[in-house]
Amino acid sequence: MKKVEEKIIQLQSQILESRIETEKELLLTEMKKIGIEKLPYSYSALKPFIDSETMDFHYNKHYKGYVDKLNDALSKKKYGDLELEQIIKNISRYDKSIRNNAGGAFNHALFWNMLSPKTQKLTGELYKKITKKWGTFTNFKKEFETAAKDRFGSGWVWLVLTAKNQLKIMTTPNQDNPLMNIIDGGGFPLLGLDLWEHAYYLKYRNKRDEYILNFWKVVNWDFVTKMYELRTQTKLLESTEFRNVISEQKTANFCDAKEIVYYKELLNPYKNKKFYEEEVRKTLKSVFGQFWVEETKDEMSGFYGIESPEGRSILNNLNSNINTFCLLVKAVNKEIDKIGKSDKKFDFTKKEKSNMKELSRFLNALDYFKTNIYTKKNPDFVNIVNVLLILWERGQKSERKVEEKLQNYFGESSKVTRFGKHGSKKDAFGGVDIVINLDGVDYTGQIKPFNTTKTDGDEIAVLGNANYADYKTDWLLFHNTKTDQILIFENKPIGRKYVFKLNSLLHEIE
Numbered sequence: 095m096k097k098v099e100e101k102i103i104q105l106q107s108q109i110l111e112s113r114i115e116t117e118k119e120l121l122l123t124e125m126k127k128i129g130i131e132k133l134p135y136s137y138s139a140l141k142p143f144i145d146s147e148t149m150d151f152h153y154n155k156h157y158k159g160y161v162d163k164l165n166d167a168l169s170k171k172k173y174g175d176l177e178l179e180q181i182i183k184n185i186s187r188y189d190k191s192i193r194n195n196a197g198g199a200f201n202h203a204l205f206w207n208m209l210s211p212k213t214q215k216l217t218g219e220l221y222k223k224i225t226k227k228w229g230t231f232t233n234f235k236k237e238f239e240t241a242a243k244d245r246f247g248s249g250w251v252w253l254v255l256t257a258k259n260q261l262k263i264m265t266t267p268n269q270d271n272p273l274m275n276i277i278d279g280g281g282f283p284l285l286g287l288d289l290w291e292h293a294y295y296l297k298y299r300n301k302r303d304e305y306i307l308n309f310w311k312v313v314n315w316d317f318v319t320k321m322y323e324l325r326t327q328t329k330l331l332e333s334t335e336f337r338n339v340i341s342e343q344k345t346a347n348f349c350d351a352k353e354i355v356y357y358k359e360l361l362n363p364y365k366n367k368k369f370y371e372e373e374v375r376k377t378l379k380s381v382f383g384q385f386w387v388e389e390t391k392d393e394m395s396g397f398y399g400i401e402s403p404e405g406r407s408i409l410n411n412l413n414s415n416i417n418t419f420c421l422l423v424k425a426v427n428k429e430i431d432k433i434g435k436s437d438k439k440f441d442f443t444k445k446e447k448s449n450m451k452e453l454s455r456f457l458n459a460l461d462y463f464k465t466n467i468y469t470k471k472n473p474d475f476v477n478i479v480n481v482l483l484i485l486w487e488r489g490q491k492s493e494r495k496v497e498e499k500l501q502n503y504f505g506e507s508s509k510v511t512r513f514g515k516h517g518s519k520k521d522a523f524g525g526v527d528i529v530i531n532l533d534g535v536d537y538t539g540q541i542k543p544f545n546t547t548k549t550d551g552d553e554i555a556v557l558g559n560a561n562y563a564d565y566k567t568d569w570l571l572f573h574n575t576k577t578d579q580i581l582i583f584e585n586k587p588i589g590r591k592y593v594f595k596l597n598s599l600l601h602e603i604e
């Protein structure tokens with residue numbers, strides 16, 4: 095294993111000797127790879143919190159150990175020039191030893207800077223945000239302390255800024271960091287406290303509670319404020335950049351309608367559809383974990399703040415859309431081509447290759463290639479996001495039209511209310527798009543597109559949509575976007591496809 099300090103000294107002298115600017119730059123990059131953060135104070139500077147012997151050991155043995163092992167692991171795998179923060183954000187790409195050591199290196203580099211020999215007071219926007227959330231600053235500190243005490247075994251307690259721009263206290267096990275893409279409901283770390291025994295045992299022995307309380311005497315609130323400002327600024331940049339990438343591409347390429355039929359068939363059995371939805375969500379969570387938000391009183395769980403600074407992400411629709419299923423298969427096939435295993439590609443249009451076993455193999459492959467696919471650098475993914483956005487806008491347009499027509503049709507004694515908000519619970523759980531109040535009685539409705547119907551005896555099939563009857567509303571409404579015809583059925587389809595008894599047809603609105 096290379097001794098990090100020796101290498102730094104060697105590189106520094108090389109830089110001094112180097113007369114060519116480009117060479118200097120290359121050497122500086124080489125130094126960045128090592129990523130040893132200088133301790134910004136002496137070992138004894140944080141006395142009210144920690145003794146110099148612990149600091150010495152913590153910094154020189156534990157922290158440098160993580161950095162050494164990380165460099166070792168990275169060079170063995172030939173990962174090349176990487177920045178620590180990028181490794182952390184994409185940690186799902188790496189194995190366990192890199193996860194532990196990169197986490198250790200990153201967490202401690204933050205931690206040293208989060209401490210200050212001088213007792214500081216927090217003021218400004220972050221202070222306001224904290225007191226708004228917890229009522230008082232004391233309440234915030236108490237919750238932080240409780241979370242720290244409740245963390246069993248080794249780990250860290252954090253104050254993070256979530257994808258939805260919310261403050262949150264959380265803990266992580268071992269050397270995990272809230273920024274790692276494998277952490278559900280993570281976020282951007284603003285403040286963290288090391289809860290490993292190596293951080294306090296010499297001084298405090300088993301009195302971890304006392305160590306936690308003394309932490310407040312040395313928090314570097316200036317640094318925490320900088321972290322907060324950095325996040326609020328860069329987050330906007332990131333999302334704007336992503337939005338630009340999307341808006342640059344003016345048209346979206348949909349999968350061929352003839353091909354979609356096969357995908358629709360494959361996901362028709364309820365268990366296949368559920369399996370597909372859950373597995374795709376898992377792959378998204380392991381890449382965009384820090385954007386995952388648990389449900390609140392009004393809003394459902396999901397990804398927030400990916401392509402726009404705070405809003406619900408369109409990626410929440412990825413796992414329930416047939417067209418993008420087809421596009422994902424094409425993206426995965428390209429990755430398979432790249433590694434030269436074309437015989438392993440997927441073709442769900444062939445009957446013998448359109449079954450649960452192949453679906454399962456496909457979801458494994460998607461999981462394997464997820465970090466190559468779920469990135470704005472992948473044009474197929476940008477296209478998929480575009481397709482989702484266009485379909486969403488079409489749906490919204492159709493719903494607005496239906497609302498207008500129904501209000502005209504039912505007249506003044508009725509009231510038609512549409513739930514257009516993406517991600518509101520009403521919409522998601524029962525599938526309520528619209529509520530029609532007729533003489534004081536509410537009827538909930540889900541709106542689906544259709545293009546034609548087929549009548550057979552006393553049964554009528556509504557054709558031309560890719561979804562299935564999983565809604566709990568009173569009515570199912572079908573809107574023909576070309577002719578604007580609306581059919582309203584009682585929500586009593588025969589089986590899972592949209593076939594009804596003719597007497598379930600309540601209204602036919604031309």
Ligand code: FE
Binds near residue numbers: 152202288290292293
């Ligand atoms: Fe530590």
